[in-house]
Amino acid sequence: MKENLFSIIRGNKDIIISAGVDICDALEAMQEKEIVHRDLKSNNVLVTSKGRAKVIDFGMAKRKDYDLAPPGIVFGTPEYMSPEQARGDATDQNSDLFSFALTLFRGLTGSLAYCALSVRANYIPRASQWNLANIESAKNSLRQVGMPESFTDAWSLAVQPDPPARQREPLKKELEAILKKTKYSR
Template sequence: RDLPRETQFVVKEINVKGLSDKDRREALKEVEVLKKLRHPNIISMHEAFIEGGNLNILMEYADAGDLAQLLHNARGRPFKEERVLDLFVQICLGMHHVHSQNILHRDLKTANILLTRQGIIKLADFGIARVMSSETDMAKTMIGTPYYLSPEICEDRPYNHKSDIWSLGCVLYELLTLRHAFEAKSLSALILKIIRGKFSPVSSSYSREVRSLVDSMLQNSPAARPSIASILTLSFLK
């Protein structure tokens, strides 16, 4: 096994014992998606094997936790804009590669964005990713973490890459404010808030450009949201 030296790995186990052929194919989907994705800001997969009723996936280990932990450890002290944008641009570079392969992440959230001690972002958990058969294909399954769900998923409308942009907007908002863009005490109330698209403004201590970017990513209409490629052309992110 030609594995990079001095690299740490983690084995993700997916129980496939007793699964139907269809469900087993779903379990294997993560492997196929990860195999396709080779990028410095995406967790790399090295091999997969079925043993003892488990599908075992050997993947790169990120040794500094995830963004959710980073936000928790901030204990209410906001990050400097420079720090936020460094993290955000890395996430965008990873997502640009994902979208360039016609793949949707579909579960982008702070807990699925990992970090190394060198400060490198690694996107992870493509367990519910979907390989799009074409640019215009619209996925129709309602999945994802409630706080980061796009309005179109909440309303059970077809969706595409722009749904990931909404989730990414929620992540950027969280990096700037240390709280979710949309919060409620019940799922139904949360969905209503998301569909209405009303959220508390980001502090004016951050630049007008970054606040406008959040607003553009959290537009109710998917067509009004920027693509990853267009976000990466913004001068203040370079």
């Protein structure tokens, strides 16, 4: 039996951390194949009965440098969009990394990173204006659920406003270090 990540999100930090490692691996594989998912979110991650996470639904995916959509067209789920995606700018693997970090945030905190707004239509303007103050606020939410400072720092590298500044590897290393300390076996 498989469940989507959203259905098991609350109350099981160990599964979220383990799934995070698997999603980092999937992001790396997608980067090697030059695939941009463009709709990475909890509902597009399945967790198998063995506890392994699988990224699904590549219906909006594209090759890195091949996009038939005209500039300005927005693809994805607003609550998980990167700033460049929300503006209709070009997307790449850094956009997927940003979406993954927001998915991880939701799994760990139970909240959306753009939680101050309740109307879905307002998520896109909020996402397009993501900045360092948003990052600090989100880091505080992660601290409140017991995530260590080293993790919040690594997480913040994945959600930088400037796509080339985003880093996946520090976040993956932090997830792996936390996973080693849990009771959850893979």
